[in-house]
Amino acid sequence: MDLFLTLDAGGTSTRAVVHDATGTCLGYAVGSGGNPTASGVETASATMRSTTAEALEHAGAQPKHVGHALAAMAGSTVRLAGVDDGLRALGVPVPLHLGSDIEAMFFSGTAALDGAALVSGTGAAAIVVTNGTTTARSDGRGWLLGDAGSGYWIAHHLVRAVTADLDHRGPRTALTDALLSAAGVASGRTDDKDALLDQLVSILYAIPTPGIARFAPLAFDLADSDAVAEDIVQTAAEGLADTVLALPSADRSAPLVVGGSVLFHQPGLRSLVAELLRGSGWTGPVNAVSDGTAGAMSMNLRSAGVVIDESSHARMLASLADVRTRS
Amino acid sequence: MDLFLTLDAGGTSTRAVVHDATGTCLGYAVGSGGNPTASGVETASATMRSTTAEALEHAGAQPKHVGHALAAMAGSTVRLAGVDDGLRALGVPVPLHLGSDIEAMFFSGTAALDGAALVSGTGAAAIVVTNGTTTARSDGRGWLLGDAGSGYWIAHHLVRAVTADLDHRGPRTALTDALLSAAGVASGRTDDKDALLDQLVSILYAIPTPGIARFAPLAFDLADSDAVAEDIVQTAAEGLADTVLALPSADRSAPLVVGGSVLFHQPGLRSLVAELLRGSGWTGPVNAVSDGTAGAMSMNLRSAGVVIDESSHARMLASLADVRTRS
Missing domain, CATH: 3.30.420.40 (ATPase, nucleotide binding domain)
Known part of the structure; x- marks a missing residue:
């Protein structure tokens, strides 16, 4: 098996999803805050380990089955030494790639x-x-x-x-x-x-x-x-x-993808922002997303050479919604 | 001798003045920040001790000659336990009264x-x-x-x-x-x-x-x-x-007395504020002061029963300016 482990590590919660190369989600778990700049590298590393273990168990898979690992998080990579210690200790045999949390949010909202x-x-x-x-x-x-x-x-x-x-x-x-x-x-x-x-x-x-x-x-x-x-x-x-x-x-x-806890939970604010942008000549679609998990999955898949188009993006979102309901 | 020790303890500097009951200044010294909420009680206490020792030496007086001691400072008195330890250790035989720094500033600017x-x-x-x-x-x-x-x-x-x-x-x-x-x-x-x-x-x-x-x-x-x-x-x-x-x-x-580092050093801001107040019906005089030292002296003298009127206030200011030049 060559599974994908994707982590979306935010300041208040960490999401781990185990999926295959088609974007089909097999396991999912949510842990506490895993942003190393907010919680410290050790806490972040420990949270990623426990959340990953739970998602793997949910998928009925083992750490050794992970062939591709990526975590989206805030903060520059220079400050993140040691953040992958938890996954290594768990037995994940591949290096952890790091990606930007706001890029992940973008890719949650679009296949573009x-x-x-x-x-x-x-x-x-x-x-x-x-x-x-x-x-x-x-x-x-x-x-x-x-x-x-x-x-x-x-x-x-x-x-x-x-x-x-x-x-x-x-x-x-x-x-x-x-x-x-x-x-x-x-x-x-x-x-x-x-x-x-x-x-x-x-x-x-x-x-x-x-x-x-x-x-x-x-x-x-x-x-x-x-x-x-x-x-x-x-x-x-x-x-x-x-x-x-x-x-x-x-x-x-x-496309403009908007997210974060304030923009996601306040549709009134989203409307005001969209209206101001339209008034300034912004014509692209404005898509709201709850988090960067699907986008982090896209980043993980793309870095393994998988092509994501609109239909595979839509299938991935549906599979993620489904595994979240089951978790 | 029954001398007055007056301290004006600010965040960046502490002023100590030794004076008599007429407001004639005999000794003066400036130390580092002595505000217990900003610097901590121990540092404030030590600063008051060293600044007082210097002012007494300047006055040719001894700690035992102090009959009235008052310090003007920010912060409520409940948090100030131990702030007078330094003066007690120095041998000042009277308790340290505490007063508000902003009241001291007011009394620097007026005898009212x-x-x-x-x-x-x-x-x-x-x-x-x-x-x-x-x-x-x-x-x-x-x-x-x-x-x-x-x-x-x-x-x-x-x-x-x-x-x-x-x-x-x-x-x-x-x-x-x-x-x-x-x-x-x-x-x-x-x-x-x-x-x-x-x-x-x-x-x-x-x-x-x-x-x-x-x-x-x-x-x-x-x-x-x-x-x-x-x-x-x-x-x-x-x-x-x-x-x-x-x-x-x-x-x-x-009277409105205005002070603090920003209002004292920026006459343009003082003019703007005075203009806005005049426009809102404020008719009293606006007096700028550099600090609360003279006002703290007034508070110390008044708590000993000394009456301060406009002429004694003016003489006190002149004597303070004089001792500052000599210190």
């Missing part, structure tokens, strides 16, 4: 080798893919310098708007009650703004950066009924559209 | 017991002082949640504007060359924006938060010639004016 991808999760970035590889990137500069329109960016604007509201420095917003409740601030005497702010300060500064991104969904929950929330979502959409439009070499008729 | 103070240094906050004590505060919620118009706020907007410029996501700005130079980014091939951005990311993420505030002066240097810099400065001024105007109980004819 040319186009662009936009991700907004905790961070945000866009790339141009030309002939199957990244040829330009925009943003993805992290919480301090960039990531315009990301979960962190949205949450940061949200928590500042709430602080300004409580301080009477900014407009009243329904985000305030929503955040105080979500962050676990004891309401009690709501007339004592300094007491509420002191609690909010204690709770939010204790969350390691950029963890406040977890509060971003509150902005979407209230965007239809609250002007401050609506403005944050609109400005996030403009930031994300600008990130795509800044790509110097993007073919505006090629 | 009522008014308001606005500080913009690394952070930013405003208070109302009523009958000599803080009765309301606005902002001062730190780099993540507030500090609108502070050095960190200005620098954060600046570094994001530079990143967006390099990424072609934002307007061209002269801040880019200024920041690349100030941050020590090797220019080299200026056409390779990703290489420049990778360097900028490495350098700026290595600076512990909120240390990027050090780059705030670049915005003021270029505000007259660069639209992006001008907009950052204007928005900072609006944030600071809003912080003052949000104070619920501020008497708009009472």
Whole structure:
């Protein structure tokens, strides 16, 4: 047997799929966060090992049957020494190839080798893919310098708007009650703004950066009924559209794949971004994807010489959906 | 002898002054950062000890001659256990009273017991002082949640504007060359924006938060010639004016004392803030101060029952300026 092991290692979960050369999925498993820059190389390596073992068991296969292994993950390969120790210890007899997580997301959304991808999760970035590889990137500069329109960016604007509201420095917003409740601030005497702010300060500064991104969904929950929330979502959409439009070499008729936890779970944001792009002459299809697993499978198959076309891509997506239901 | 020891403990320097009950300064010394929340209680305590020893020597006095000791510093008193260990070990026979650094700044600028103070240094906050004590505060919620118009706020907007410029996501700005130079980014091939951005990311993420505030002066240097810099400065001024105007109980004819490294060193920002306040009906005088040392002296004297009026306040300022020249 010459099986394919494909890993999609994200900050909050790691997906492992065992498949054959036709893209038919035989085993699947989900583990905890396996991004070596977020979790550390040792944790990432251990998570990949356990998730792989589970996917192989699900497939009724052994580590020695793996003939091709690829992991898609954020971070440059220079920092990833030791990340394949877990797979080697498990007995996977082939080297682990590494690929870009955002390229994987692109290939989840299309069988094409040319186009662009936009991700907004905790961070945000866009790339141009030309002939199957990244040829330009925009943003993805992290919480301090960039990531315009990301979960962190949205949450940061949200928590500042709430602080300004409580301080009477900014407009009243329904985000305030929503955040105080979500962050676990004891309401009690709501007339004592300094007491509420002191609690909010204690709770939010204790969350390691950029963890406040977890509060971003509150902005979407209230965007239809609250002007401050609506403005944050609109400005996030403009930031994300600008990130795509800044790509110097993007073919505006090629597919744009959008994903990441924020863009995938917020169809309203996707519509706003797509509308802004259409208004700027973007004519290509906009496809949303939940993750980069199918794309990582494509990368793994292509690096073994397998040709992926639209129909094999569609069959692979269907097989992946099927194995996920069964896992 | 019944001398007064007054300390003004800031994040970057600690000032110690030995004076008598008339506010005549006898000895003065400057030490390193002595803010216990920034430097830790042990370091703060040791800095206060060494700076005090130097000021006493300058005054030709001994620790046992100190009859009244007060330190103005940021941070609540509950976190300050042990901060007076250094002075006790030195042989200062009286307890160390603690006062608010922003109240001290207020009393540096006026002999009045009522008014308001606005500080913009690394952070930013405003208070109302009523009958000599803080009765309301606005902002001062730190780099993540507030500090609108502070050095960190200005620098954060600046570094994001530079990143967006390099990424072609934002307007061209002269801040880019200024920041690349100030941050020590090797220019080299200026056409390779990703290489420049990778360097900028490495350098700026290595600076512990909120240390990027050090780059705030670049915005003021270029505000007259660069639209992006001008907009950052204007928005900072609006944030600071809003912080003052949000104070619920501020008497708009009472003195407003402004200080902190940003407001003290940037007269252009002070003018913009004063103009915005005048436009909103603020009629009281706006006095700029370099630090809270004279105000901490006032607090120390007043807690010993000494009455400070305009003429004794003026004499105290003159004596402090004189001892600083001689130290």
